[in-house]
Amino acid sequence: MSGVRGVPFASWRVAVRIARRDAWRNKGRSLMVLAMIALPIMGVSAADITIRSSQLTQQQKITRDMGAADARLRSSGMGRQPVFQSPDDDQVAPVHEDSDAAAIQDDTDSVDPRTAIPAGARWITDARAYAQIHTRSGLLETEIREFKADDPLAEGVVDLDRGRFPAAPDEMIATQAFLKSSGLHVGSRVTAYGFGRGYRIVGAYDLPSSLSTEQLTALPGSFIAAYDTARRAAGADVASMDAPDYLVELPGDFTWSQVEHANTLGVTVSSRAVLLHPPADAQVPLFSVHGGREQSAQDGAQRAIAVAAAATIAGLAMLEICLLAGPAFAVGARRSRRQLGLVGANGGDRRHIRAIVLSGGLVIGAVAAVVGTALGIGLTALLRGPLEGYVGTRFGGLALRPAELLGIGGLAVLTGLLAAIVPAITASRQSVLASLTGRRGVRHANRVLPVVGLGAICLGGGVAVFGSMRTDNNLVVAGGSAVAELGMVALTPTLVGMSGRLGRWLPLGPRLALRDAVRNRGRTAPAVAAVLAAVAGTVAVATYAASSDRQDRDGYQARAPRGVFVVSSGTNQGRDLPAVRAAVEKELPVSGRADVSRLAVGSRICDLFSSQKDCGSITVLMPKANQCPMDGPDGPEALSVGQRRALSTDWRCARNGGQLVIDSEGGLLVGGPAVLHALGVRDGAAERALLRGETVLFDRADLDGGRLKLEIDADMSAAVPRNADGSSTGGPTGTVKSLPAHLSGTQQPYGVVAVIPQRTAEAAGMRTVPLGSLFTTSRMPNDSERQALSSDMAKLGTNADSYLERGYEPQGRLVLLALTIFAGLVTVGAAGIATGLAQTDAEPDLRTLAAIGAAPRVRRTLSGFQCGVVAAMGVVLGTAAGVLPAVGLRRAERRHEWTFYHQMIDQGWGDVRDVPHVPIVFPWTTMVLLVVAVPAGATLLAALVTRSRTELARRAEG
Template sequence: MISSYHSWIAAIRIARRDAWRSKGRSALVLAMIALPIVGVSAVDLTIRSSELSPEQRAVRVLGAADAKVRDPHMGTPIYQSPDAQSYAPVGGYDDYQPSAGGPDRAAAAPQLPAGSQSVKDSISYAKVRTRYGILDTELREVDPASPLVKGLWTLERGRLPQGSGEILATGAFLEESGYFLGSSVTPRESKTSYKIVGVYELPNALKSAQLLAPPGTLLAPLDRDLKAAGGTGVHPQDEYLVKVGGEGFTWNMVKETNAKQRLLVESRAVLLNPPADSEVPLYTEQPRDAWRPGAMIGTTELAIVSTIVGLAMLEICLLAGPAFAVGARRSRRQLGLVGANGGDRRHIRAIVLSGGLVIGAAAAVTGTALGIALTVGLRPVLEGTIGERFGHFDVRPLELLAIGLLAVLTGLLAAIVPAVNASRQTVLASLTGRRGVRRANRVLPVLGLIAIAGGAAIALFGSVSKMGATVVAGGSAIAELGVVALTPTLVGLFGRAGRWLPLSPRLALRDAVRNRGRTAPAVAAVLAAVAGTVAVATYQHSKEIQARHEYVASLPFGAGLIETNEFTAYRDVPAMRETLSKELPVAVRADVDRPVVGKPGCAPWGDSPDCGRAEIIIPKAQRCPLYGAENGPSSFTLAQRKELRNDWRCQEGRFGVQNSLVVADEKLLSVLAVEDPGAVAALKAGKAVSFKKQNVLADKVTVRLIMGRAEPAPGSAPDEPAPGQDKVFAAYQVPESVKGYGVELVLPPAAAKSAGIASVPFGSYFTLDGGASSEQRQRLAGALDKLGMDTNVRIEKGYEGGDSLVMLVLTVFAGLVTIGAAGIATGLAQADAEGDLKTLAAVGAPPRVRRTLSGFQCGVVALMGVVLGSAAGILPAVGLRLTERRAAADLVRNGIENGFSAASEAVPYVPISVPWTTLGGLLIVVPVGAALLAALVTRSSGALARREV
């Protein structure tokens, strides 16, 4: 035992001296191992520091109050979780009636025990005028001088508001708006300006653009101005900060408030000492996992993280292994002397393994120290990125120690194969410098083939089974390891192409094949980097093609729509239309109105008793039976549902448009690219034009005017509309091939007027003479902003995928990693083959041969790695796409069984497409770039060496 201890101490001393003597190689290996340690330790520190303790979270959420109380607008007693992040009505949602609550109900103030204190905290949203235009801003009203709000924010500079015209602003608001301390701010719909007298910071929301004012000075005036302009006013979210004293707001008080006052409570006492699950009714009524955020996340993410860490360690080992192998060969005389003086194979292995241990330990210390320093130095940047301040700088020694041990383990793993190879050499071969002749390993290729076949089978099985992406990823990783194991044999096969190459590339290829112990790990490292990139690129490219196929245009190509929301005053729409024609090259403009029921200013949703809505009534004979039955689709057998899903009555229309019933003339048909002459003639003749077959029966269409919030009669069919006044129009049904782009029915203005249906303007469809440049769009936005209108402008440009940039980044990343790995392999090759290069100089080879040979050595390694990595990377992408195809097919099958419409019956289009452009860049640009870079950094001449005696 003592002898082993002393032998390891001696081995570590020898390894430390050898590492110090070969500083360049040692620094290279140390950097490769330390780099991921820097990243992992920095991530660990960032995550731990950003996690708030219960005490810190309570201060940021509650300030100095004991609790925060708000109305969830359920209108019924509730159960809640201790952290108030989840809640549900008592008895569940089966018998819950949403109409009893809702945001329209006035927020209830809490009934507090005698002697309690409270302060109201109200938050709403509005558009605020800035130096650049309009900014969506959070407006907040609370007493900034109240002691209960201490800790909710930090006043950075300035002072607290003292008058009704003074407010505070967050630094994020100032940065986005272009304002500064002392500037005046005006909400767009308000007639009142406010002076910024202080700048504050929200520790939990650094990126939040917020304005804060004393109670009654900001939201109430804005509410009056909105209502005066015909809007619906401000609907703030009210919360109450409560101080009750004593033990605080206990869990029993929370449950009592849930039941009697129907309010949601976030309590400091409960946050610091949460009750047991058995005391939480929300958990006893339903399993806790159903209410725990992220409860369904875990196994898949753990498998992905484990795979990434494993592949990262594999790549480091593959790159560091050759470095240790070269170091062992450079020290073979020293190792031979150890053997000559009585050392056995285990001593040789211990010396080489100690090299991995020494460099791994140095990498652990260096990487951890750099990670801590990097996190401390970049703390403001990290806090700005995650959007919140750290609770404190949380250094956990055990976690950092585990990360450091990972570096030591990586160094040891990288040195295992070189240690075994060095111990197998005879003392004579080590002392004379002869490498001897080694037979190729015949077991490793067999294991590689088995791993490739088994991994591919597992991945394909995962793609067709319900086990999903985790099995696909595991099988792909096994197959990739099989390719890595097969790499030495594949490198030998590449060597057969040398007979057709010129001198320099032939020498480079022969050197790579002859030194497979150095070349194979480097090729495998390049392979691992490229395989991951090719897998992601193939998957993204396939998703891009699928998205392009599934894209549904909202308008004909080049057409546009400008519209207002339902709260904008209709009197401003003509000015909006004129601004559109002035700022954009409009070719055809079709002005459209919407029917209005009640007063002209009524919104189309019937939000008050004096207002209503207009609905297109589908004749009973043409309604889909699946939705008219008492129990919906479940009223039919599977065979009946399969038959009905192809019924034309059950075909769904398009959604996503604000108004499917419009009043317009034939210009609208021109903008919508309707070339049917019958539709144009019908609209000119005063007939309605329908784009939905179900709406028209016997050339007639019915529009029902429904007042207020009228509901269908009790006991009526599920698809029965609410009662109202019917207006019948002569209608023309366009052919099914003609698209309405969300418009279902077009009423001519004369027909709507004769039927007594009032209408108000809401927007215009248009086509452009050419296109709209970015400058024109910005000028239009600025002109519309001056009108003070809330508008939406969209122009159909066709499918615009965003994956091209992703593909470019992936290609560049793969190129950098590949060139780096190939460069490392080339440097090791030069160190290992220094004698061969000096021999070339001694026999009279031209100086450029050394540079050319180095370039081709790097290019050969890069090319072999890229070719093998491209082949290995396609498998996981294919497996994941097959998994998605199966999931999509299952979704369609379930839709058919539940009687959904024929739109869900379409065979899912889940293509598998190889990104040939990316592969071409990897196969051509990367090896050529690696070769040129290696040639440029290599000296063309070297000093001759004396013969060793």
């Protein structure tokens, strides 16, 4: 090395050459470090390519919407009045706000978009309707589209997968989603219910931006008009919706001034030229009049959050790689200490030693960058189909951003260098004699690092708690949690050392593994810290996601218990209900049925919610003492701020019945105990009350001296008593019926106010009419059963409505799933790497065990427990560290929600019933899997892949 002392680049070339030869000589250790760096780089590059591929360009969005056309014109749906629109046609508002409703009512005819098409343009139509299509199981409500999909103007709107486009009026193409749901295939013949004309499916296609849409496409004029005619002849509702859209091709561009002219005719336009080159905000009347740019600000905030999340993930990836690769380089330097000693003995100084070790990080980092990026590209291409199916939209293509991929590759090189810095400094400080003789010297524990770590935990935890209780800024909570987590990482070596005291109660194998981990904290602590960081992030995201999911679940308003099927008929006095009930019991897995009726008053029995004057009405009379002051004639504006805030805890204002299970006037149902069972009410006292003839009441605000009072107005045209100023007196206007009532402990189940026994209604002189039934099921009905029921009900020609309560359906959380898998892989990988390093570093000890007669399985057992010890330590510490940021963020969100709630109440705009609900839920299942399953799996995996016997080696290895 003395010959290149004065030539820096030459010395680095020599160092790189030595590092490359050393990496090639020690392939096992090099592959292990390479995998540590390449795997996260593969994940980051795959994520980058996936995200960029899923982000469509403006040109791609336009092509999927209007193909090769210059504009898409559609009716505004607001009559013939002029409208304002945004350049992207997502926001539309009437020019005269006060005339909106009147215009729609007075001018029911849809505007023909052709009135806004410029002269000399070529166009094609895009019309849509809904129809019930016969399937293998029954009937399926399907969107029918009339669209010439093979026209050059339509290129890119649909993606033909197989078959061909329709060429005759009796041909259709179907989406893959429709074929899957219906059980049909290309070549099948389809018909619509009540329409004798048949169509053959000649092709299968996808809508690139909506893969889950069930749709059939026919040639223009081949279905909707004829279907509507047949429906009108049968006295049924027609299928067509608004006027069709028009895809327009012009000799030039469809300019913004032409868009504004179309808006004056009640037509909105999505123009290619305007979308690619939008006008300034000052030229858009909608933005100045209606403030249409608020959504853009939200989009900017979401982009900022996405950038921050990406930076955080990249930072954590670098931290974990450094924590894992650093000990590997340190062990490699110790294994190469004789070689490094020879460099020093031949004139090399500390700079050359550091250069050789750093070159190892440079060489492996560069190779890992290439391998990881290549694997990321291959992984994205391999998983493209499943990813598109999961998000429900096609990618715009495999988008490779060279600058971003080079940056990710540079991250691998930088990480390799950073991971080798500490081992390089440590190796350069060893004397030549110690390196040649193999002596490690006396190692002392760092006494400053635990103090720094404990201080960081206290500081970060305090900042996170302060941020969650005193501020609305989530960055304060996130920053404090990050500092606390880094403090936990710094404290890890001390915690690993303290865990050694547990060895006295463990069997031989775990005791040896634990003592080896404690004795070699230099490689154990970083691996534990890496597992800690991965698990902490997963637990934090899982806790936040579980809490958000509970919030969404609690906010979901079901119309019935899950699995309950509801049928109702408010017309024809329920004459078709017996046949409908028989069809439901035939096709669905029914386990119980509760029939309900409704009260009918007036000179004649009318349909439900009929507005004819001789139909009458029923109103529940609430005692004035139980009425919420916010519902007074003057509204909340008549109350002071203090009074409005006080009402937030007033039971009279906390009433919220939710959606009504079945349409009935006043939320009143007539039935027996079976109705309570179907509503999920388990109240024996209420059932006995119904059998005694008492009305079961679910809202104590309606209870008046142990009775329920109903106002029966037999003539809706009767004059309402009014005060001198013209306001209503608030007193009864009709006959008051008083029914004995029993108050149930259940608060308005699914919007039902009361259940009245049949004989009680008859005794009070009130008529009842069959309304519907509530069916409980033994399991959730599947698609085939529901289609069969639709077919049976269509054959009956009934107008009965039906509804199946599916319950809250959580959205798929791809981020949580990805983080859980990532945490598991990092945990097992870190533990496995630490085990491999331990075996490499402690090979002499293992040979000593074999020499003194230890059974071969001891080596396998020791390897498994070494891996399990690292995994268990990291998972337990990571689980504890991950709870803090999630709880802090949820508390900060709760504070923000309450602040907004009080602001709305103070300004008189809010409803005291909308009390913020921000729960904190711990994902115990995820935590148990991490704490128990991951260490156990790591232990078993390490034991299975470890060889039982050692290899023969020379007596001295240097």
